Amino acid sequence: MSIENNSSLKIMTLGRPFKLGMLYNFRTDKLISNLSSWNLDLLQEHIHYQPLSWKRFELYLSDKFTEKANLLGIDNNMKLSILADLVDLSGSVYLINDQKKTNRILRFILKYSFTKNLHKINLTDIDNIYKKHPEVFHQQDATHIVTGILYGRDIFFIFDRTLSNDVDRINIENDIKLLLHKFDKFKILSSGELNWNDHEKQLARTLTCQYYGDFQYESSPTTFEEAFKFYIYLLNFVLEKNDCEIPKEAWIYPIYLLNPSRLAEKKMLSNKS
Numbered sequence: 156m157s158i159e160n161n162s163s164l165k166i167m168t169l170g171r172p173f174k175l176g177m178l179y180n181f182r183t184d185k186l187i188s189n190l191s192s193w194n195l196d197l198l199q200e201h202i203h204y205q206p207l208s209w210k211r212f213e214l215y216l217s218d219k220f221t222e223k224a225n226l227l228g229i230d231n232n233m234k235l236s237i238l239a240d241l242v243d244l245s246g247s248v249y250l251i252n253d254q255k256k257t258n259r260i261l262r263f264i265l266k267y268s269f270t271k272n273l274h275k276i277n278l279t280d281i282d283n284i285y286k287k288h289p290e291v292f293h294q295q296d297a298t299h300i301v302t303g304i305l306y307g308r309d310i311f312f313i314f315d316r317t318l319s320n321d322v323d324r325i326n327i328e329n330d331i332k333l334l335l336h337k338f339d340k341f342k343i344l345s346s347g348e349l350n351w352n353d354h355e356k357q358l359a360r361t362l363t364c365q366y367y368g369d370f371q372y373e374s375s376p377t378t379f380e381e382a383f384k385f386y387i388y389l390l391n392f393v394l395e396k397n398d399c400e401i402p403k404e405a406w407i408y409p410i411y412l413l414n415p416s417r418l419a420e421k422k423m424l425s426n427k428s
Contacts, residue, residue, distance in 0.1 A: 163302060163406045167228045170245030170369075173304055173402040175202060175276055178297035181407065184236045187297050201280040205273040207305075214335055215264040216328075223251050226266065228404070246401070247309040250367040255315060261328055263335055265312040267386070271400070275303035278408065285413045292410050300413075303406035310368035310389060312382045316361055334358055334379075341383055349380060369401050
């Protein structure tokens with residue numbers, strides 16, 4: 156899934172409407188959307204499609220901003236932009252603002268990533284397009300051009316357990332971790348129940364759930380069992396509808412490498428990255 160040149164940077168889209176060929180301001184972490192239409196038809200013949208299909212499961216126990224940002228793939232520069240409210244969040248990225256209200260809560264974050272395909276433009280084609288349309292790249296607000304996009308969707312389930320004073324925190328934490336590691340191994344029986352034992356069922360009932368994700372749903376799950384059935388619905392939705400077309404990661408290429416007159420930007424951009 157790598158883009159071919161070491162000068163390209165990978166950034167998280169964070170719900171922003173990235174498209175191939177769009178211009179980007181790396182200084183402010185902003186898309187220059189009013190310049191996006193110049194090349195969409197022109198670029199179609201140069202787009203390379205790499206089909207992908209995989210699902211990844213991860214379990215986290217941290218509620219700190221920095222670690223949740225790492226979970227979302229957000230680098231240090233983007234963390235600062237988020238803290239300064241310079242980036243509008245959407246979809247699964249709203250997770251970063253959800254914090255537990257007391258230390259008496261055990262928090263577990265379950266993440267599933269669905270990845271479908273990679274679209275990219277070869278740098279040779281970008282160079283040829285620049286030679287035909289140099290005026291587009293003379294925009295001073297633009298520092299990079301989008302040359303690759305990874306499409307997929309993420310879902311997050313936050314499971315919280317409120318602890319009383321007389322419980323063994325470590326034992327409960329370990330039991331819940333075992334339960335969550337089995338999350339996608341459960342099945343729904345003909346009765347509508349999950350195929351779990353009494354201990355797992357009782358443990359699951361002590362958890363509350365909050366959903367964040369790139370799939371919209373009429374009613375978000377609030378319990379473990381609802382979360383599992385929602386997950387099964389989403390899994391079938393992805394497989395049947397083949398619907399993962401949300402930009403998750405983007406590769407951007409510096410314009411100063413196309414336009415020698417802008418080489419002065421190199422040092423400034425290097426300091427930021």
